[in-house]
Amino acid sequence: MDFLTILQILDSTVRLATPLLLACLAGLYSERAGIFDIGLEGKILAAAFFSAAVAFASGSVWVGMLAGIAASMALAALHGVASITFRGNQLISGVAINFLAAGLTVVIAQTWFQQGGRTPQLAGDARFENIVLPGAATRIRDIAQQGPLGQLYSELISGHSIIVYVAFAIVPLTWWVLYRTRFGLRLRAVGENPAAVDTAGISVVGLRFAAVLIAGVLCGIAGAYLATALNAGFVKDMSAGRGFIALAALIFAKWRPWYALSACLLFGFFDAVGNRYQNIQLGEIIVPVQFMQALPYILVVIVLAGLVGKAIPPRAGGEPYVKER
């Protein structure tokens, strides 16, 4: 395995980790504020469909992404109304959002485009272009002739869509917001002990809605990335469980931003390896392709089985806040 192959796998890792990372950070904001969000999956899916559909109709990927974000935020607001305003069960509300998105996207896609529940292929300005950083080579032939540093720059660092760079930039931003701003302090506090926030004269409802809506924005970007950058259009169930993997990554990361980045890269890496090596021969045994593709999901099970140590969620997570004296 040469250096360039490794770089190609890592490059693929970055692409595949991006939607996970966005969704994972979305979950981080929501759950840090004490609202469990099992509906990440549904929000990503809805955003993927609306961003692709509107990008196709308008010819602009940016307009498409805004539509995706709007769709995701609408679902986030629904979750907020159900679980914050009406103090409903957060898991049930999340599951409902997943079903709603899975069904509605296909039905609307069929009504609008009549292509079997998918959007037409996107091309040109209706897709996110890959950004070539200054001085980077693009063709494999040119890259192969560069030195290791040049290869690293051209293959791994350059050549992603804007969303990838944005997603990676959101990690330090999230850390900064959580630990260095007033909003972050209050957000963390409301997920741990909303009564403390309430008696300090701060609105619990307002904080939690803000968190849930931020999650909506991030899921919206994740969905837009799936449909207009990673792929060229929406297909049925294209989120493929990424919202759930992101939740597993969030637990793995113990609800912390930098750990979330590592966790998502790890899941992305397994995904990339599974895609690249369809059958692996280990001596006499041939590891089948299905196993390779199942790797990220197997990792999820291991993570959730608690093999990674004890993960302590925000203490008020999942519990509606009821004011008492």
Place this chain on the structure above:
Amino acid sequence: MTPTAPAIELKGISKSFGPVQANRDISLSVARGTIHGIVGENGAGKSTLMSILYGFYKADRGEIFINGTLTPIPDSQAAIRAGIGMVHQHFKLVENFTVVENVILGAEDGAFLTPSIAKARKTLTQLSEDYGLRVDPDAIIEDLSVGHQQRVEILKQLYRHADILILDEPTGVLTPTEADQLFRILERLRAEGKTIILITHKLREIMDITDTVSVMRRGEMTNTVKTADTSPAELAEMMVGRKVLLQVDKTPAIPGEVVLSVQDLRVRHGGVDRLKGVSFDIRRGEIFGIAGVAGNGQTELLEVLGGMISASGGSVTMFGAPLDISGGGANGQTRRARGIGHVPEDRQTEGLIMPFEAWENVAFGYHKDPKYNAGPLMDHAAMQADCADKMARYDVRPPNPRLPARNFSGGNQQKIVVAREMDRAPDLLLVGQPTRGVDIGAIEFIHKQIIALRDQGKAILLVSVELDEIIGLSDRIAVMFDGRIMGERLPDQTDQNELGLLMAGVTEGAA
């Protein structure tokens, strides 16, 4: 602000929750730089009144004057602006935050934390010097003792420039030493000109530290007096509305045959020896009290006798016949069949099922009683009628069998447990902490019931951390320390000091 105006003046405050009138036309005036106590039984409306003052509830009617100025308090933010701070009974702290983070939460100076924290750290150092509230600003709350957590709550209020401090049952969670330290802090705050409202049901604290005291009963403020002009007995009478015996009134015991005999009982639980060879007898018609600091084996003693855990050694006999303490086959059911009643130490987790209704709770453990059953089915009507009857006789308020257990006050919850366990007049009653978190009127009632059972010739094992209760009720007192009985005393030949030394593990020889 006029210098002579009272710090707080409430005029005609009323508040009802549905049909329940929690506060009725309450007026109160508290002078600056004083400590004002508010006493009353559970459910008298003290906490509601303070929640109104802190903006947690909005009064239906009435006006609040702060320093002589009419100040509407629609929310906590307004209360904080008016200089009112509240230390709740259950602390409102974020447990995995540092002290300084908790202090600035909601009182940050700007959108960014670094300057706020720097400033708060400086202010905290100053405040802790001014008032003797020493706390490490970078300590994590959950690593602090309860007493220190309470200091953080007080610092939080002072950091917000609170001039009026409300403390709701502040000593309920403190050890006696911590409570003393708190009172020194409160005295210092008073000397600095702060006004303090202290809500408590411990009359001794009121007498120790307050300048004036108000009594609340059934949503009304019945009296406000100078502390120097009153006495605990008088306050108790005003709280309950009738004369209350703070001292238990009982005749000398007439012990009969031995009911329970415990020999060299040992319990190993969680890898630790909890009981290291305990022996005693209890006879008919006597109350055997066990004093001790919580966690010295009393809980395990009650649980092994109650059939909840198994012993690792020793023997127990009842009326000469062995009692199974091996764990196999021993449970509450078999214990009840042998004539043992058990009022467990923690009524909320062991005595009651909180979401279940009173009539269900009253039947638990005795649900196979023929009077509760009609053929294969349970006779709900009979169960509810029986519960109503018990509620009347044991003075449970409100006497509504259909109310879930959690909706009763602590004292009434305890009366439900007591009614269930004592009404069948067991030969042996195990009682743990019978009056923890129970108001004065209910304490008196429960004590009377225990003595009445003794006078019927039954044996009673009483475990309590309240020395007053042990001395007042017991006919013989044993002190437990570190899984052993340190010594036995007669209540009229001992005092709190001697028992306190035994509780600390100091034996006769050393003392």
